[in-house]
Amino acid sequence: MKNILIINGPNLNLIGTREVEIYGKISINEIEEICINEGKNLSINIDFRQTNNEGEIINWIHEVNSKFDGLIINPAGYTHTSIAILDSLKTVDKPKIEIHLSNIHAREDYRKKSITSEGVEGTISGFGIHSYTLALKAISNLLK
Numbered sequence: 338m339k340n341i342l343i344i345n346g347p348n349l350n351l352i353g354t355r356e357v358e359i360y361g362k363i364s365i366n367e368i369e370e371i372c373i374n375e376g377k378n379l380s381i382n383i384d385f386r387q388t389n390n391e392g393e394i395i396n397w398i399h400e401v402n403s404k405f406d407g408l409i410i411n412p413a414g415y416t417h418t419s420i421a422i423l424d425s426l427k428t429v430d431k432p433k434i435e436i437h438l439s440n441i442h443a444r445e446d447y448r449k450k451s452i453t454s455e456g457v458e459g460t461i462s463g464f465g466i467h468s469y470t471l472a473l474k475a476i477s478n479l480l481k
């Protein structure tokens with residue numbers, strides 16, 4: 338079994354009710370359940386977390402080298418602002434994938450630039466909940 342950390346950034350605790358026309362009606366708890374089930378199919382244990390705090394995201398990223406085989410991160414709003422999260426991603430020497438529920442390239446100009454994506458192997462954006470399951474398949478392939 339491989340161990341993967343999935344980090345969800347600010348306001349993702351509210352999906353399911355927040356801007357449903359963009360993010361859909363699935364809650365963060367349902368996403369966690371879907372990820373855990375998909376993980377079982379891929380022999381991956383999932384540690385699924387959400388926080389609204391930038392520092393907590395950074396502390397969690399610092400756990401990856403010693404405790405996990407890879408990282409999937411939806412930095413949410415911090416995607417477009419956080420050099421500190423980018424710096425912490427650059428310290429991780431395990432596979433990392435950035436994901437977004439929505440297609441950030443098809444939205445407002447300020448969302449088109451991802452600062453954090455410079456620190457990951459690849460990004461998946463725009464497939465709703467499937468962004469998470471596609472990332473699990475991708476990270477499973479990277480770990481083979």
Ligand code: DQA
Binds near residue numbers: 441
């Ligand atoms: C998001 C896209 C971000 O631009 C936004 O700030 C979010 C969610 C997504 O999953 O589509 O909070 O990361």
